[in-house]
Amino acid sequence: MASVLVYAEMSQGKLASTSLELMAKARELGDVYAVALGAGAKAAAATLAKHGAKVIHVNEDGAFDDYIAEPATDAIASLYEKEKPDLILFGFTSDSREVAGRLAARLGVGLISNASDIEARDGGFVARVPYFGGAKVATMKANAKPAIVLVRPKSFEASEKPGAGQIQQLDVSVADGSKRAHVTERVAEASEKVKLEDARVVISGGRGLGGPQNFPLLEDLANALGGAVGASRAVVDAGWVPYSMQVGQTGKSVRPGVYIAVGISGAMQHTVGMKTSKIIIAINKDAEAPIMKMADLGVVGDALKIVPALTAAVKAKKHG
Amino acid sequence: MKIVVTVKQVPDPNSNLTLESDNSISRDREVVLDPGDECGVEEALQLKEAHGGEVVLVSMGPDRAKEAIRKGLSMGADRGVLVADAGLAGADALLTARVLAAAIKAESPDLVICATESYDGSTGMVPPMLAELLGVPQLTFAKRVEVVDGSVKVHRQTADGYQVVEASTPALITVTAAIAEPRYASLKGIMAARSKEIKQVALSDLGVEKSEPAETIEGLTDAEARKAGEVIEDDGTAVDRIVQVLAQAKVL
Numbered sequence: 001m002a003s004v005l006v007y008a009e010m011s012q013g014k015l016a017s018t019s020l021e022l023m024a025k026a027r028e029l030g031d032v033y034a035v036a037l038g039a040g041a042k043a044a045a046a047t048l049a050k051h052g053a054k055v056i057h058v059n060e061d062g063a064f065d066d067y068i069a070e071p072a073t074d075a076i077a078s079l080y081e082k083e084k085p086d087l088i089l090f091g092f093t094s095d096s097r098e099v100a101g102r103l104a105a106r107l108g109v110g111l112i113s114n115a116s117d118i119e120a121r122d123g124g125f126v127a128r129v130p131y132f133g134g135a136k137v138a139t140m141k142a143n144a145k146p147a148i149v150l151v152r153p154k155s156f157e158a159s160e161k162p163g164a165g166q167i168q169q170l171d172v173s174v175a176d177g178s179k180r181a182h183v184t185e186r187v188a189e190a191s192e193k194v195k196l197e198d199a200r201v202v203i204s205g206g207r208g209l210g211g212p213q214n215f216p217l218l219e220d221l222a223n224a225l226g227g228a229v230g231a232s233r234a235v236v237d238a239g240w241v242p243y244s245m246q247v248g249q250t251g252k253s254v255r256p257g258v259y260i261a262v263g264i265s266g267a268m269q270h271t272v273g274m275k276t277s278k279i280i281i282a283i284n285k286d287a288e289a290p291i292m293k294m295a296d297l298g299v300v301g302d303a304l305k306i307v308p309a310l311t312a313a314v315k316a317k318k319h320g
Numbered sequence: 321m322k323i324v325v326t327v328k329q330v331p332d333p334n335s336n337l338t339l340e341s342d343n344s345i346s347r348d349r350e351v352v353l354d355p356g357d358e359c360g361v362e363e364a365l366q367l368k369e370a371h372g373g374e375v376v377l378v379s380m381g382p383d384r385a386k387e388a389i390r391k392g393l394s395m396g397a398d399r400g401v402l403v404a405d406a407g408l409a410g411a412d413a414l415l416t417a418r419v420l421a422a423a424i425k426a427e428s429p430d431l432v433i434c435a436t437e438s439y440d441g442s443t444g445m446v447p448p449m450l451a452e453l454l455g456v457p458q459l460t461f462a463k464r465v466e467v468v469d470g471s472v473k474v475h476r477q478t479a480d481g482y483q484v485v486e487a488s489t490p491a492l493i494t495v496t497a498a499i500a501e502p503r504y505a506s507l508k509g510i511m512a513a514r515s516k517e518i519k520q521v522a523l524s525d526l527g528v529e530k531s532e533p534a535e536t537i538e539g540l541t542d543a544e545a546r547k548a549g550e551v552i553e554d555d556g557t558a559v560d561r562i563v564q565v566l567a568q569a570k571v572l
Contacts, residue, residue: 068476068485069448069458094461094478101413101448102458110414110534113443127535130543137543138343140535148534150443180457181491183476185484195498198477201571225571258569275546279569281562287551294546297565301554309559317563317572 002030002120005085005146007076008048008056009096010064012186013040015047018091020158022151023051026089027161029120033057035079035170037072038064042167049165051158056167063174068181071174073102078172080107085146087125089118092150104148111148112140116155125149154278194228196245201227202256202274204247205235208263208284208303212240217307218262224314230254230274232264248273262303266291283307321373321467321489323364324429325397326420326450327357329381329388330440343537344410353388356435358502360495361392364433365503367467374398376427380408380419386518393513394505400518401427407523412533413441417449422526424454431472432492436461444494451492459485463498 004026009016015036026032035057036044045056057079063071076099080088090100092114104111115127116137125147131138142149196202203218203225218229230247231240247254248270259277264270266282266289274280275294282295283303292298299306329351338346353361364375375397379385382404389400403419411419424432432454437444451458462474463482472491475482477498505513523530552558566572 068460069451073452097444098448098458098460101445102452104414104445104534105417105449105452108414108531110412110531111445112535113413113445126538131540136339136540138540139538141538142535143532144534150445181459181485181487183483183485186478186481187475187484188481197497201566225566227571258566258571279565280546280549281565287553292551293548295551296549297562298549298551299554299558299562300551301558306554306558306562310562313559313563314566314572317567 002086003083004030004032004087004089005079005083006032006034006053007088007090007096007099008034008036008044009091009093010036010038010040010044011095012065013038015040015044016091016093017158018093018096018153020047020051021153021156022089022091023048023053024159025118025151025156027052029087029118029125032163033083033085035076037075037170038062045167046165049167050160050162052161052163054164054166056165057170058167059170059172061174063179066183067174067179068183069098069102070178070180072099073106074175074178075170075172076103077106079170080146087147087149090148090150092152097150100148100150107146109144109146109148111144111150112142113150115149115151118149118151194222194226196228196230196247196252197254199228199254200257201225201260202230202247202254202258202277203227203260203262204230204232204264204274205262206232206264207234207238208265209235210263210304214304215241217304217311221260221307221311221314224311224318227256232270261291261295262307264291265289266294321367321371321431322376322427322429323367323373323431323433324376324378324424324427325357325360325364325392325433326446327361327377327379327388327392328354328438329379329385330354330438343540351384351387353391354435354439356437356439356497357388357392358395359497359499360433360435361395361397362500362502363465363495365396366500367431367465371467376401376429378420378423378427379403380411380416380423389518390513391505393516393518394510395503396509399516402518402520403523403526404520405523407530410533412535413443413445414449414534415531417446417453418528418531419523419526420446421450421453422528423521424450430489431467432456432490434492434494436494436496447492447494454490454492456490456492457487458492458494459487460494462493462495465493465495465499
């Protein structure tokens with residue numbers, strides 16, 4: 001039976017949700033061990049036990065929270081020397097990938113990044129990885145031991161299945177030499193204007209909006225949802241809005257959780273810049289528009305009525 | 321202050337990608353300086369303008385990667401180093417990081433600036449590997465950088481805002497596209513770039529040995545195309561349905 005070590009990422013005292021998704025997959029691949037570092041690790045261990053961990057290695061040293069990547073790399077490298085897992089799984093998140101990268105370089109083994117699935121085969125592991133702008137999926141065999149694989153969030157569904165759940169104190173002390181990239185302040189900023197490329201929600205407008213005077217309707221909705229406003233090339237070329245808002249082949253590529261296309265027909269030039277969005281909602285007068293054939297939800301109707309009503313409904317739901 | 325910026329030549333985002341017979345992404349035509357690296361070069365130039373020093377561009381790639389370096393030089397960087405070696409075709413992230421680390425060590429910079437991830441590979445694994453191999457701290461996802469007296473302070477973008485992260489130099493930072501709007505190369509800059517040095521080094525000059533790649537591509541299949549979902553006529557209830565979908569997607 002292969003042994004799999006899951007890096008259970010902690011985020012401000014809480015277990016990152018991707019960690020439990022990794023646990024569900026790890027159970028299919030072998031005996032599951034987990035490591036949780038920083039504030040809240042012991043409480044997280046109890047949850048990890050419910051999700052199938054045989055052993056959970058914990059250490060609640062605050063240095064894991066306050067210094068980027070290096071303390072965690074030290075701890076996992078020392079755990080690796082003791083336990084020699086066959087596979088180490090990380091979420092493909094901004095915090096985990098920094099630790100995984102340093103660890104792989106330290107162990108001299110390389111890694112497979114951005115995987116959407118993984119399976120055991122012939123005593124090793126193969127991963128499936130989106131490739132070529134997402135148009136293809138590559139099957140990649142891991143050559144290194146240990147195999148280190150980073151998996152995209154939301155690739156697997158978390159589910160409970162109790163494991164032996166033995167909690168062990170990971171006996172490491174963080175060296176001063178690893179206390180370097182120091183997090184001195186954490187700032188939440190809901191109010192700062194969200195950048196198009198980074199937004200969780202993007203609302204884009206096209207010719208169907210009728211004219212530049214109607215773009216503020218999209219901004220109101222974006223503000224209500226904490227999102228950003230984009231545009232099709234047609235309206236940028238027409239001078240309604242600046243080029244910086246253009247989404248598509250010759251504009252920006254975005255991959256938000258939700259993309260709302262308002263009055264956009266869905267020409268290839270536009271869709272290459274947004275087709276990997278998780279959820280696509282289209283609002284258009286034309287039921288035959290190409291965008292309707294790729295949207296998760298297509299609404300045939302008058303955008304100038306629907307958008308303000310939607311903004312009001314979002315605000316009501318947020319405050320209600 | 322000496323700043324190294326890692327740069328990469330990538331397929332032009334405005335052109336269609338094609339695949340070679342061995343399934344690697346075709347990089348033989350319409351290549352440009354990675355747009356993310358342009359932001360890194362811009363930030364380096366701004367730091368140089370504020371603090372003085374030198375900006376060195378380091379790249380790994382075939383001969384034509386010189387064009388990407390030249391682009392950065394025309395923006396104002398001082399000189400370039402290109403590690404070009406036939407043995408590096410198909411290098412994985414770790415080999416890339418080992419090669420770049422060896423080339424960068426020879427420069428002993430105060431600061432190494434990388435893009436958060438490349439435009440074509442998009443995995444973002446080289447910077448943390450590079451930081452580890454250089455033995456320096458990493459300050460990542462920076463949307464703002466300040467350098468004061470031997471230390472660097474960044475605003476590190478997070479899901480709900482940012483963290484302030486500080487470290488002593490030497491250090492490696494990765495920058496997001498939010499860091500700075502890349503300047504256009506002036507005609508003067510383009511002319512000046514022609515005479516700037518691009519030092520070409522081989523694998524053997526760096527003392528780096530080729531390693532087995534971490535992964536082998538066994539096959540490619542077409543990704544699932546997006547399927548049509550639910551299409552509804554707005555009869556006055558469409559807003560409720562949209563709100564439901566937004567809630568399910570956890571953005572509301």
